[in-house]
Amino acid sequence: MDAVSHSPESRPGEDSTPSPHVEQPPATPTAAEIRRWRRYLADERAEGAVYRDLAERRTGEEREILLGLAAAEQRHEAHWLSLLGEHAAPARKGALRTRLLGWFARRFGSVFVLALAQRAESRSPYATEHAATPAMAADERIHEEVVRALATQGRTRLAGNFRAAVFGANDGLVSNLALVLGIGATGVSPQTVLFTGIAGLLAGALSMGAGEYVSVSSQRELLRSSEPHDDAEGVVPRLDVDANELTLVYRARGMTPEDAELRARQVIASHTTGATGPVPLVVAGHDAVGSGMAAAVSSFLFFASGAIIPVLPYLFGLSGFSAVIIAAALVGVALLITGAIVGVLSGASPLARALRQLAIGFGAAAVTYVLGLAFGAVLA
Structure with a gap:
């Protein structure tokens, strides 16, 4: 799995003439180039440390793959050391996001860390860096695919129950915010809004739990019939x-x-x-879809945890426009968090997914709020 990389120095017997298609760095680097190369050097060291830390929490093939990636980062590190020479010292720290990634790798080593590492590899600047070799740019692209494959295994293991948890929380946030704002906009008392929100929480959580149980159990039965x-x-x-x-x-x-x-x-x-034991009639296999009861409980709890957030201002005695603003702000923060988590795990931009989640949630709530205002005006 380890990507092939080449030393910046020519090997014996090879043509050392620079390729006409690759811009070569100048003999004496400028101050800007030294700063940039030192940043690359620090990032390579930090990324190599991330893979070694992840390898400490793995065994077997995954561990070997991660150590192979760390070795590739060391080769890139040697390239920048060779170019910098005496300018390599003093050593600087890697980018903040890479150091944070290392902190997570040392403490968790989960699929979240691999997904973040995949994003980090996709941001490699070597494709446009004249001082990096073409092999280094190719290495970084392959590293992204290696980490993507490792992260995919974790995403598959999370797929069933995690999907129910994330979607349950998101549905609770959006549906109950829309319900609370829509009812509140009609002009009813804060107590009515509170009881409506709690009723929506219980009804939605029970519905989500039951729906997930039926869905997952039916899927398992369908697969078992095959x-x-x-x-x-x-x-x-x-x-x-x-x-x-x-x-x-x-x-x-x-x-x-x-x-x-x-x-x-x-x-x-x-x-x-019976010489070697019976060979199974059919080697049957399918992706794990999770437990029906686990999916139901997960969906119930996460829907409830999301649905309680827009009710909190009314629980603490707030009413009117202030309650609406605080409920919307709390739900907005929660939507950004759930959207960012989905973005990280999917290998996409966490910010883009977070903003998309926020826009969808607020859009639904705005529609019900406007309808509530209209109904309140009609009933007044």
Whole structure:
């Protein structure tokens, strides 16, 4: 998995003539170049430390991959040391975001850190940096793909219950803010708004929990119905080898006739002789979709945690326009946080996702607030 990188120094036997397509750095670097190269050097050191810290929290193949990335960052570090020479000292610190990433890596080592590392690799400036070799720019692009693949494994493990949690919290924030603002705009008493908000919280949380339970349980049942029947294994030794209908099973599941024939003969031979233990009739597999009960509880709790936020001002006795402003501000902060989390895990810009979440939430709340004002004017 380790990306191939080359030393900035030419190897024996290689043509050391600079490529006409690559702008070479000047013999004497300018002050601006020294500052820029020293920043690159510090960032390479910090990124290498991040991968080593992540490797400390991993085992097996993941650990080897992360150590390979750290070794690649060391080669890039050597490139900048070679160019800077005596200007490399004193050592400077890496970018703040890289140091924060290292802090998270040492303490958590989760998929969030890998997702942030993926974003960091995507911001590499080497594609337009004349002092970086083409191999270094290629390395950084490949590093992004390596980290993306590692982060994808974690995203897959989080997919079921995490999806229910994030969407539950977001739905609670948006729906109850819209409900509270819409009812409050009609001019009813603060107590009515409070009770309406609590009723919306309970109704929405129960609905979300029940919906997630039915959804996940139904999906698991659907996948289970595609798995081979338990009794099918028992009849394999009695099949006619010459009229091998087991081949049809594998062809129906997508194998070519040749592969299906080979697989069927292996299964029959294994079940007949028992030399190496029976080969499973069908190797069934599907992505984990999570537990129905876990998804339901997660969705209930996170919806409730989101839905309680717009009710808080009314719980503390506020009313009128001040309650509306505080509720909107609290929900806005929460929407920015949930949007940023989704952005980090998806490898996209956290700021863009946060602002999108905020715009959608406030848009829905604004519509209900205006409708509430209209109804209040009609009923007045």
